[in-house]
Amino acid sequence: FVIEKQGDGGTRIDICCATSPGVLISTVSALEVLGLEIEQCVVSCFGDFAMQASCSQEEGRSRVTRTDEIKQALFTSAGYGGRCL
Secondary structure (H helix, E strand, O other): OEEEEOOOOOEEEEEEEEOOOOHHHHHHHHHHHOOEEEEEEEEEOOOEEEEEEEEEEOOOOOOOOOHHHHHHHHHHHOOOOOOOO
16 A cells, blocks of 8 residues: 655555455545545456556545545555554
8 A cells, every 4th residue: 555645736546455345446435535536547456456546635625634544544445454554
C-alpha cells in the first residue's frame, strides 16, 4: 500500500495484496467514503490484486489530508483489519 500526495492536489494510490472476494468493491467504496474520486485506474486480479489509481477530492467533500488515514482505510477495506505499518 503506497499513498502519495501529488503537487496538483491529487492522490496517487498503489495497492498490491492477496486477492479476496469483493476486494475491488471494498477498495472503491473506501475511497468514496473518504471523498476521493477516481480519475484513472488500472486493476489486475491475476494471482494477487493490484490497483494503481489517480484520485482527486470530490467537490463539496471534507478533505482528507493525511496519507496515513487513506492508507489505514484501504488496509482495513482489503480485510487486514487492525493497524497498518
